[in-house]
Amino acid sequence: MTIYLLRRLLWVLPSLFVVFTLTFVLVHATPGSPWDESDKPLPASVKENLARQYHLDDPLPKQYVDYLWNVLHGDFGPSYRSVERSVSDIIGATLPVSAMLGIASMLFAIVVGVPLGALAAVKHNTWIDYVSSLITVTGLATPPFVRVSLLIVFFSITLGWLPTGGWEGIFDVRAIIPILAIGLGPAAILARYTRSSLLEVHGQDFIRTARAKGLTETAVVVRHAMKNALIPVVTVAGVTLANVITGAFFVERIYSVPGIGRQFVDSVSGRDYPLLLGIVLVFALLISLVNLLVDLSYGFLDPRIRYR
Amino acid sequence: MTTRAVTLNAPVPMRRPANLWRDAWHRLIQNRAAVISLVYIVLLLLIAIFASAVAPYPFERQDLDSTDLGPSAQHLFGTDGLGRDELSRLVYGSRISLAVALVDVLIVLFIGVPLGLIAGFFGRWLDVLVMRTVDVLLAFPNLLLVIVVITYLRAVLDQPQGPLLAIIGGLDGITGGLLGVFIALGLVSWLTVARLVRGQVLSLKEKEFIEAARMTGATNARIVSRHLLPNTLAPVIVAATFGIPAAIATEAGLSFLGLGVRPPLPSWGILIAEGVRNMRAFPHELVVPAVALAVTLICFNFLGDGLRDALDPKLKVD
Numbered sequence: 001m002t003i004y005l006l007r008r009l010l011w012v013l014p015s016l017f018v019v020f021t022l023t024f025v026l027v028h029a030t031p032g033s034p035w036d037e038s039d040k041p042l043p044a045s046v047k048e049n050l051a052r053q054y055h056l057d058d059p060l061p062k063q064y065v066d067y068l069w070n071v072l073h074g075d076f077g078p079s080y081r082s083v084e085r086s087v088s089d090i091i092g093a094t095l096p097v098s099a100m101l102g103i104a105s106m107l108f109a110i111v112v113g114v115p116l117g118a119l120a121a122v123k124h125n126t127w128i129d130y131v132s133s134l135i136t137v138t139g140l141a142t143p144p145f146v147r148v149s150l151l152i153v154f155f156s157i158t159l160g161w162l163p164t165g166g167w168e169g170i171f172d173v174r175a176i177i178p179i180l181a182i183g184l185g186p187a188a189i190l191a192r193y194t195r196s197s198l199l200e201v202h203g204q205d206f207i208r209t210a211r212a213k214g215l216t217e218t219a220v221v222v223r224h225a226m227k228n229a230l231i232p233v234v235t236v237a238g239v240t241l242a243n244v245i246t247g248a249f250f251v252e253r254i255y256s257v258p259g260i261g262r263q264f265v266d267s268v269s270g271r272d273y274p275l276l277l278g279i280v281l282v283f284a285l286l287i288s289l290v291n292l293l294v295d296l297s298y299g300f301l302d303p304r305i306r307y308r
Numbered sequence: 309m310t311t312r313a314v315t316l317n318a319p320v321p322m323r324r325p326a327n328l329w330r331d332a333w334h335r336l337i338q339n340r341a342a343v344i345s346l347v348y349i350v351l352l353l354l355i356a357i358f359a360s361a362v363a364p365y366p367f368e369r370q371d372l373d374s375t376d377l378g379p380s381a382q383h384l385f386g387t388d389g390l391g392r393d394e395l396s397r398l399v400y401g402s403r404i405s406l407a408v409a410l411v412d413v414l415i416v417l418f419i420g421v422p423l424g425l426i427a428g429f430f431g432r433w434l435d436v437l438v439m440r441t442v443d444v445l446l447a448f449p450n451l452l453l454v455i456v457v458i459t460y461l462r463a464v465l466d467q468p469q470g471p472l473l474a475i476i477g478g479l480d481g482i483t484g485g486l487l488g489v490f491i492a493l494g495l496v497s498w499l500t501v502a503r504l505v506r507g508q509v510l511s512l513k514e515k516e517f518i519e520a521a522r523m524t525g526a527t528n529a530r531i532v533s534r535h536l537l538p539n540t541l542a543p544v545i546v547a548a549t550f551g552i553p554a555a556i557a558t559e560a561g562l563s564f565l566g567l568g569v570r571p572p573l574p575s576w577g578i579l580i581a582e583g584v585r586n587m588r589a590f591p592h593e594l595v596v597p598a599v600a601l602a603v604t605l606i607c608f609n610f611l612g613d614g615l616r617d618a619l620d621p622k623l624k625v626d
Contacts, residue, residue: 018444026456030463137613141605143557145564146598149584153591164588242449249451250561254584265565268459276459283452291447 008295012288019284020071024064027273054078054274076278081270087278090263095282098252098259100170102244105183109240113187114233117194122221124199132191139188145250148181152255165256178255182247186240193236197229231301238291245283328542328619335618342614345607352604356402365393379592386592388582394596397574401597404486404575405556405604411490412497412555416548420498421540424505425532429513439506442499450496454558458492458567484573489559497555501547508540542619549612553605560601576601 050056054077055063070077076087085093120132155177156164166174201207202225210224248261256262260279267275336342355362370392379386386394427438445453465477465488480487512518513536521535562568563577571578576597583594 015444015447019448023456026460030460137606137609138602141553141609142602143561143605145561145580145584146602149580149587149594149598150602153587153595157588157591242452246449246451249455250564264455268455269566271459271463276456280452280456284448287448 005296008292012292016281016284016288020068020281021064023277023280024067027277028060028063030273054080071278071281076281077274079272079275081267081272081275087275090275091260091278091282094258094260094263097167097257098248098261101175101178101182101252101257101259102241102248104170104175104179105244105247106186106240108179108183109186109190112183113190114194114230116187117191118198118221118226120191120195121198121202122217132195136188136191136195139184140192142184143250144181144185144247145254147184148177148251148254151177151181165254167255167257167259174255178251178257181251181255182244185243185247189236189240189243190233193233194229197232198225201225201229231298234294234297234301237294238287241287241290245286332542332615332618336614339614339617341610342618345610345614348603348607349611352402353406355399356406359399359403362399365396386590386596388579388586388593394579394593397579398576398597398600401574401576401579402600402604404569404573405559405601407486408489408493408555408559409552409608412493412551413548415490415494415497416501416544416551419494420501421505421537421544423498424502425509425536425540427502428506428509429528429532429536435506438502442503445496446499446503450554451558451561453496454492454562455565455567457495458488458562461488461491462567485568485570489562489568492562493555493558497551501544501551504543504547505540508543509536512536512539546612546616546619549608549615553608553612556601556608557605 055066058066067077074088076091079085079087079090082090116132116135120129120136123129152164155162162176163174168174198221207220207225210220215223245261248259249265250261251257252259252262253265260282263275264279266272267279336346388394388397423438427435464473465480476487518531518535521531526535559568560575560577560580563575564581566581568577569575579597580594580601583591583597587594
């Protein structure tokens with residue numbers, strides 16, 4: 001187990017390194033700089049000074065090694081756009097907001113998606129199953145920016161129940177629409193996987209045994225079937241995280257949530273390459289860690305699985 | 309199923325020989341959601357092809373005297389902030405979405421399938437090379453990858469250096485930025501199909517019929533193209549169908565962020581972005597393109613579900 005964990009951890013590093021190098025090369029191969037686009041063109045001497053200040057006049061290998069060294073010390077360098085805040089400051093300020101939003105969305109997805117899928121499986125081929133599959137397909141098919149737009153129009157503009165944007169912490173009513181908009185995608189994924197894996201488990205002998213010994217249907221489903229059906233569901237945790245991250249790009253921007261997703265989108269349109277590079281690295285780290293956790297969780301869910 | 313009396317010694321009626329595609333078609337048209345979706349998609353296709361005849365106005369025609377109108381007889385879905393007819397923009401926008409769908413399928417067929425076949429059939433270093441690439445690219449959210457790449461592409465194509473890039477940049481300009489979207493899609497949309505085809509080939513190539521083909525002196529090329537390829541087609545069709553809504557959503561998302569198709573071309577993503585800007589005062593400008601996009605994506609998903617059920621031999625129990 002320990003050896004497996006160590007080996008998996010060691011595998012995370014090279015893949016992060018590849019992401020880091022690729023993004024660095026791509027960003028530095030991109031022509032143009034944020035100073036090209038301003039309405040008043042800057043004098044050449046100012047540009048030179050800016051280049052010197054941001055070490056852009058160093059040879060590329062030196063920039064690469066320096067940057068790598070700084071990143072390993074938690075310093076992502078200065079942001080092009082924001083003078084007073086470094087990339088690390090920006091990430092440090094926006095990541096917690098997105099993390100809270102992401103965790104709340106995941107909780108919502110689990111609380112809605114798993115029971116929805118279970119209900120659909122238990123009531124297989126009835127209207128409940130069909131309604132649930134319609135909800136699931138809608139959640140799977142609509143991109144987050146469509147979901148958040150329609151939610152705002154419906155709940156904020158037509159009904160006037162919720163504000164049309166903003167962020168006052170996760171326990172404020174303003175968090176409802178972002179959580180719904182981000183969470184519906186993962187909820188649909190979870191519902192679909194729960195349904196199909198419950199249907200598969202349902203035909204097996206231990207379920208018949210549980211029924212034969214006189215357990216109620218609820219007890220059979222909740223205590224016996226679900227426990228075994230959830231293993232494949234955990235597999236999709238990585239996919240749902242990807243869903244949450246890309247969902248946050250749009251939802252945070254449209255709903256004016258000061259999170260890291262919005263920073264990412266702004267860094268793209270503002271050509272703030274150090275910020276873009278830093279955020280991509282943070283995402284890569286997050287995704288690698290979640291994939292590792294998913295792999296490790298199999299052993300706890302199913303003791304028959306052994307790590308080698 | 310009809311019940312009928314069968315006498316034991318009666319001659320068994322000749323059954324038409326089973327045919328995968330005909331059986332699949334019969335199963336597909338029994339699936340109501342899939343049929344409705346198919347009808348919608350065909351309609352959308354016709355609308356896109358005959359956009360100039362269907363659309364009541366040119367999509368870029370501005371009428372500054374009638375901006376932000378609500379739905380009326382003259383403008384079925386109203387007008388936008390520049391007085392452009394929403395319905396016409398929606399109709400022309402369907403062309404972009406379906407062009408993306410078409411290119412996505414082409415990428416799947418001409419990049420994903422061959423790479424999967426090669427990796428699965430020849431194995432060894434080719435397999436390692438293709439599959440490691442797929443693994444690395446699949447490890448990160450598609451959209452994240454696409455956004456990073458297209459940021460680079462945009463900058464390169466806007467200031468092209470060298471003749472090749474100038475040609476590509478020129479084409480990108482003519483197509484209103486679609487070429488950049490296609491290149492970015494080309495990076496990610498073949499991945500799952502390549503992996504799928506490779507898996508199929510790995511199991512198929514050990515089967516007896518491949519051995520038999522080899523014994524009759526078939527060349528590698530013939531085995532791959534005549535024996536392996538047709539047998540992987542069913543799952544490829546299903547995967548390609550599910551890939552289409554993902555590609556359409558990616559284009560809409562990129563255009564929404566201002567990284568995809570350039571205005572005034574009316575991509576549905578751009579229409580939604582403009583709608584978001586005006587949503588407080590004129591929500592219909594947002595709802596119309598958002599619902600159009602959502603319905604289209606849902607229909608492709610239902611069609612994919614239907615095709616999977618129709619083509620999956622495991623469900624074939626008659």
